[in-house]
Amino acid sequence: SAVISQKPSRDICQRGTSLTIQCQVDSQVTMMFWYRQQPGQSLTLIATANQGSEATYESGFVIDKFPISRPNLTFSTLTVSNMSPEDSSIYLCSVEVGGSTDTQYFGPGTRLTVL
């Protein structure tokens, strides 16, 4: 498994501002993922972040709104830009441990409220 931390754990932000969420893993991993979980909903994959390459975004998510950095094998950031109340969600990062199609382990999540 892997130990994953996220910062901040929660935040309340004003409309139009941006928030950067950090994800730190205790071991080197190739694939990191960012998810959004809207209130009462299941998880939706935002993008996959591999070190040394541009993030791959899922349909409905764009880099201008959710820029991602992956500077090394243990760290990634997700920025939620120009926020609106609709961005209020839990944002989770995950890592895949054990190689292709093995298990994804999740961070504790960042609970974001946009006013």
Next chain:
Amino acid sequence: AQKVTQAQTEISVVEKEDVTLDCVYETRDTTYYLFWYKQPPSGELVFLIRRNSFDEQNEISGRYSWNFQKSTSSFNFTITASQVVDSAVYFCALSEGSNYQLIWGAGTKLIIKP
């Protein structure tokens, strides 16, 4: 098309009762993986189990057990002698072949009353 269905939106039982959470999946791949995760009120997702399509053996881990039946495309999760700490949302998920992407069910909210 791939899909995961958790038909039970919410289940409420009294502590010490047994409870089964249903998961039905759809896939055309012969190689796939099934997962269960627990999400307590704190929000983190806790990995519970991973099962590949070639292993239909049932699994037991303490009070938790999983019944994988390819004939009915189901991967059900049973908690025996439930406890208040089992209260959470439980998600079933599927990944196919070499595709890392997880296909998630809608989740089942489990409420254990003291």
